[in-house]
Amino acid sequence: MTGGAGFIGSHLCERLLDEGAEVLCVDNFYSSTRRNIHHLLSNPRFELMRHDITFPLYVEVDEIYNLACPASPVFYQRDPVQTTKTSVIGSINMLGLAKRVGAKILLSSTSEVYGDPTVHPQDESYWGNVNPIGVRSCYDEGKRCAETLFFDYRRQHDMPIKVVRIFNTYGPRMQPDDGRVVSNFIVQALQGRDLTVYGDGTQTRSFCYVDDLVEGLIRMMATEHEVTGPINLGNPNEMSMLELATRVTDLVGGGRKVRHEPLPADDPKQRQPDITRAVETLGWEPKVHLDVGLARTVEWFRDSGVLG
Ligand code: UDP
Numbered sequence: 185m186t187g188g189a190g191f192i193g194s195h196l197c198e199r200l201l202d203e204g205a206e207v208l209c210v211d212n213f214y215s216s217t218r219r220n221i222h223h224l225l226s227n228p229r230f231e232l233m234r235h236d237i238t239f240p241l242y243v244e245v246d247e248i249y250n251l252a253c254p255a256s257p258v259f260y261q262r263d264p265v266q267t268t269k270t271s272v273i274g275s276i277n278m279l280g281l282a283k284r285v286g287a288k289i290l291l292s293s294t295s296e297v298y299g300d301p302t303v304h305p306q307d308e309s310y311w312g313n314v315n316p317i318g319v320r321s322c323y324d325e326g327k328r329c330a331e332t333l334f335f336d337y338r339r340q341h342d343m344p345i346k347v348v349r350i351f352n353t354y355g356p357r358m359q360p361d362d363g364r365v366v367s368n369f370i371v372q373a374l375q376g377r378d379l380t381v382y383g384d385g386t387q388t389r390s391f392c393y394v395d396d397l398v399e400g401l402i403r404m405m406a407t408e409h410e411v412t413g414p415i416n417l418g419n420p421n422e423m424s425m426l427e428l429a430t431r432v433t434d435l436v437g438g439g440r441k442v443r444h445e446p447l448p449a450d451d452p453k454q455r456q457p458d459i460t461r462a463v464e465t466l467g468w469e470p471k472v473h474l475d476v477g478l479a480r481t482v483e484w485f486r487d488s489g490v491l492g
Pocket of ligand 1 (some may be wrong): 256257344352363364365366368369380381382383387389425447448451452
């Protein structure tokens with residue numbers, strides 16, 4: 185698994201180990217942390233390798249989950265050239281590895297391939313509305329090119345590829361400083377600060393709890409050769425950022441206020457996955473209600489020591 189020490193990656197490592205797999209976790213720790221996988225190091229079926237996938241990798245594996253890439257706007261814009269390289273050169277390296285060893289390979293793509301969507305909700309047939317030269321392009325276009333590479337390897341070499349488009353996901357082990365809205369709001373509420381709502385807060389997102397997402401990834405990897413995706417994975421429960429702020433303050437208590445800050449460039453106005461394809465192909469749909477998932481996430485931020 186590339187990006188195995190990241191937020192989603194670490195949960196996926198854990199789940200695969202629980203199922204009896206041997207897991208090779210590859211990570212360069214650019215936007216992840218050893219703390220996420222520290223508890224797995226004593227497991228004899230878990231192996232950690234510090235490696236940057238923009239360089240070739242020679243190992244023997246049966247399945248590759250290619251999750252590596254900074255995924256929050258703050259992290260992926262910090263070194264945008266490296267972000268594109270990770271998606272593009274990293275995918276070329278991992279596809280080359282998959283080809284050599286005959287492994288199945290899954291790409292964690294993103295709802296960002298739809299850009300600021302003009303179709304709502306977004307289904308997989310929509311080609312997107314992406315700015316090719318903006319501040320989010322390193323991530324959006326990097327992932328779009330990664331998808332192209334996966335499908336070209338399929339057409340040229342008939343490889344077993346799987347592409348999933350992950351929508352906003354949240355849960356324990358989000359980085360407190362990665363700038364994403366769920367972690368920002370929870371950290372701010374717990375620290376007694378105002379919640380920073382960008383723009384007027386009417387923009388929408390749909391939030392999926394990490395355990396649901398992991399289940400979708402595992403089901404996708406288990407599909408037959410004919411199933412390539414792309415398949416959306418996310419929770420269609422759409423809400424505005426103002427509504428999310430209210431949910432978080434209700435949960436944490438203390439009557440926090442909202443402070444409006446400027447809307448970042450190219451911030452999508454709305455986002456909601458159409459998950460019909462995931463339901464029909466994988467028999468998958470999210471099960472964890474937002475209030476339950478948020479409560480678990482708040483508890484983790486409060487009790488894990490991550491806030492010092
Ligand atoms: N956002 C916000 N306050 C914050 C962080 C983010 O209002 O402190 C907004 C952001 O402008 C966007 C939404 O929340 O409209 C989701 O942002 P996030 O960075 O979590 O993910 P993405 O934009 O990639 O969906």
